[in-house]
Amino acid sequence: MIWQRLLVSLLAAVPAAAVAGEKEPPADEQATQATPPLTLRPAKPVELECATKSVVVAANAANATSGQLRLSLLLKDADARPAKGAWRVVHVDAEHTGSLGHREAKTCADSCPLTVAVDGHIELWSPAPKGIDQLADNELLLLAVVKRDSLDLRATTFSGKQIESLEEGHCRVQP
Numbered sequence: 001m002i003w004q005r006l007l008v009s010l011l012a013a014v015p016a017a018a019v020a021g022e023k024e025p026p027a028d029e030q031a032t033q034a035t036p037p038l039t040l041r042p043a044k045p046v047e048l049e050c051a052t053k054s055v056v057v058a059a060n061a062a063n064a065t066s067g068q069l070r071l072s073l074l075l076k077d078a079d080a081r082p083a084k085g086a087w088r089v090v091h092v093d094a095e096h097t098g099s100l101g102h103r104e105a106k107t108c109a110d111s112c113p114l115t116v117a118v119d120g121h122i123e124l125w126s127p128a129p130k131g132i133d134q135l136a137d138n139e140l141l142l143l144a145v146v147k148r149d150s151l152d153l154r155a156t157t158f159s160g161k162q163i164e165s166l167e168e169g170h171c172r173v174q175p
Helices: 002-013 027-034
Strands: 046-056 063-077 083-092 112-116 122-126 140-146 152-159 162-173
Touching: 046 152, 063 112, 063 122, 140 162
Parallel strands: none
Antiparallel strands: 046 063, 046 162, 063 083, 083 112, 112 122, 122 140, 140 152, 152 162
């Protein structure tokens, strides 16, 4: 009787595909299969809703927050190399104070530059595309990348040549 209960509970934990002898795709493949690639078309804005976690690592400012972030992306010049556009912060949860949404709300109120990398990933810049080796000591630079296929977001804010904050999460296209 005890063995039967143990067997039933073990089988309940095994996915149906495994019981049927089929291989279940890895979790990262499942996410890719479930998410269509991000495609930007000129003059057609796309809104992304992102669930992110951030940590501010600047000296004396360690702070981790999480929450929702909504961004608007707009491709303006698809023929440029790299393709160019603009992005802006639409909304960020009030308690998600470590998010790029709070930091860039004023700078990117109207828009900040967006570029499409050769691999199709979307690069969000603030205030402008620039190498960290070109930054003045306290000058801020944000580079956020949205992966084309998975819609994963990774962002780094620099203050001079030092990392100010990091943010990561997953986005979905809003209808």
